[in-house]
Every structure is written in C-alpha cells, then in structure tokens.
Amino acid sequence: MALRKGDGVKIFLGLWIAAVIYSMFLVVPQYVGLGDAGRIIIVHVPVAWVTTAAFSLSAIYSIIYLWKRNSNSDAAAVAAAEVGMLYCVFATVTGSIFAEVVWGTFWNWDPRETSILVLLLIYAAYFALRSSVDDSERRRRLAAVYNVFAAVTMPFLLFVAPRVADSTLHPNCAFLQGSKCEGVSLSLTGAKIAQLGDVVIELKSLTKSDALTQATIEVRMPGMKNIATLVPTLDGAGKPADRPEFPGQQFRMVLLEADTAAGTVRVNMQAPGTNLLSNPRTLWVFLASNLGFLGLAYWLYHIRRTILQVQLTLTPGEMNI
C-alpha cells in the first residue's frame, strides 16, 4: 500500500494510539482495589466522552440541515451519529468487561450502565427512523428533528441521571444526596451521627498512635441487623491510609481529615477507582488517550462522510441510510 500526501497525520495518529496502548499496560500503575482491571479506564472513559462529542456534532449538523436544507449537512449528521454509536457500543463493552472483573458480573443495572443503554436505544431508533421513511426529504427532516431531541436527552442520561441516583458502583463522589463531594463532618463533642447516602455513621473514638490517626466509626445500613465498626486511618502526611469496605458493599470509607485535639473528623464514601487520576502518569496517559480517540473519531467521521457524499452525488436524494 503506497503512502500518499496527508498520510503523515494518520500515521502519527496510529503511532499515538499505539503509544497510549503501550502506556496503558506498562506505564500506568496499578490502582489499589482495582488491580490491572483499572487500566481499562484509560480507554473506557475517553471513548465515552468522545461519544458525547460525536452525538453533539451530529445534532449541530441536524440543526444546520433544518436551517439550510442542505443534504450534505444531513450526510454529516449521519456520519457523526454513526461514529457516536460505534464509540458508545465500545464504551459499553469495555465497561462490561471492567464490571465482570471488578464487580463479578457483566451487567448489574448500575444507573450509569442503564443510562448508556437507554442512550444506545435512542440512537438505534434514530437509524431505525431513517430506514423507515421512503421519501428522502421527509426522512431527512424527521431524522434531523429527532436527532436534536436525542441530543437534548444525552447530557441528562450521561451526566445527570447517574449522579442523582441513590447509589452507583461507578466512582462518583456526587452520589450522596445533596453532597458536594466533600464528605460529612463528625465531632466527638458535637454532631456524632451523620448520614452517608443511606448509611448512618457514628463517630465513637479518635486516636493517634505513632504516625497513624485512627477513627472508630459505627455503621448502620438498611437491612443490616448488626452494627459494624470501621476504622479508617490517616497516615503521617495526612493522607488516607486504610479505607475499610462497608459490609457487603463495594464502597469504602475514607478518612479525609482528622483533628485529634478538637475531636473532629471528615469522612466520605468512595467507590473503587475514585481519585484514579490523581497519579500524574495515569493523568497524562488519560489525556493522551482522549486526544487519540478524538482524532480517531474525526478520521472515521471524515471517511464515512466522504462515502455518503459520493453516494449523494451518484444518486441525489436516494441516500439509503
């Protein structure tokens, strides 16, 4: 296969993504609680983000089509929606693999899993709509209107719904009702009892030995007969050390701050993977992955759009998609 003018950028993209794959396995460190499975985040999250970009681009072209009635804009909207769909499926599959390794099942109707499935169905309906109308002008008009409404639901499904849900296995500090991701404060002399999600916690004691600060916290959960005691700790540098798991749950309790003199602590609930990007190596590879998958999406979009435009030129008005 002979190389051509313009292939340099594509080869650079190919090498870039190859470097991301290499780094994902050999540069990014293992994350405590997730093991090697945590590496999939480097692909899973950027692909999900690029999905939103592709669907948004598709909606923009649909609006342009409704405004100017230019069939090329409709072709661009279809190309972007197809790339978005492909990425959405890829994000769902990588998420399911992660879920099987870490949570023990490919699918557990977690709020974020459910919302991405709904999004997939919404865009599957977009393509079903396109194939169900024979008249090309009508098909384009209806599909464009539908596409705009589909894009309006996207931010709600991807960003709002999973965060307002009562509980999710996804790393998400905002799952606590009314939380600002800051956790809750407890005091030995003041408010000893607080609620984390649907878990009631009570501070029993706060001790400091050597370089370790220990908080003893009683936990009562719905449907739990006995009270459990968790002992999260802070190391000498004031960073969370032990993060005990809530009984029968995937969540962990983390001690964010402790003042032994005043007898106050600030604690929060964390899912495995929270703060994954606080490691600089992971962060840089993650950002590189975002750029790589964005570039790949643009390339796919460009190829598909060219094919659709060729089809339009050959058979004007008869683009069978």
Place this chain on the structure above:
Amino acid sequence: MTILLDAGVAIYVAMTTALIVWVGVFLFLLRIDHATQDVARQLNERTTATDAPPPRATIISNDSATQ
C-alpha cells in the same frame, strides 16, 4: 498455554494482543481512506468534465468572409 496467563506474562500478552488488533484496524482504515479518496476524486473529475460548457467555435465560410 497456561504460561500466557501467569501474572507476570499476562499483561504483556494483553498489550501485544491490543497492539496487533490496533495495527489491523489502522491498516484497514488507511485502505478504506485511500479507496474513498480515489472514488471521490474520480467522481469529481467526471462531474467537472460533464459540467464543463461545450467548446464553442465560429465557423466562417469563405463566402461570407469575402462579402
């Protein structure tokens, strides 16, 4: 085959597999990209040739020229 699943080896196996898949996908995309460019260019050339105005010439006969 079980050696491929050993903790120290598995990660290299996974990385190699992912890289091989990516190289395959990349080459496939590059081929499709080239083919698409060719078709688009040929179609453009054909459309341009069809749309070009017919050549015009004024034929002046000897008779009219002498008049």
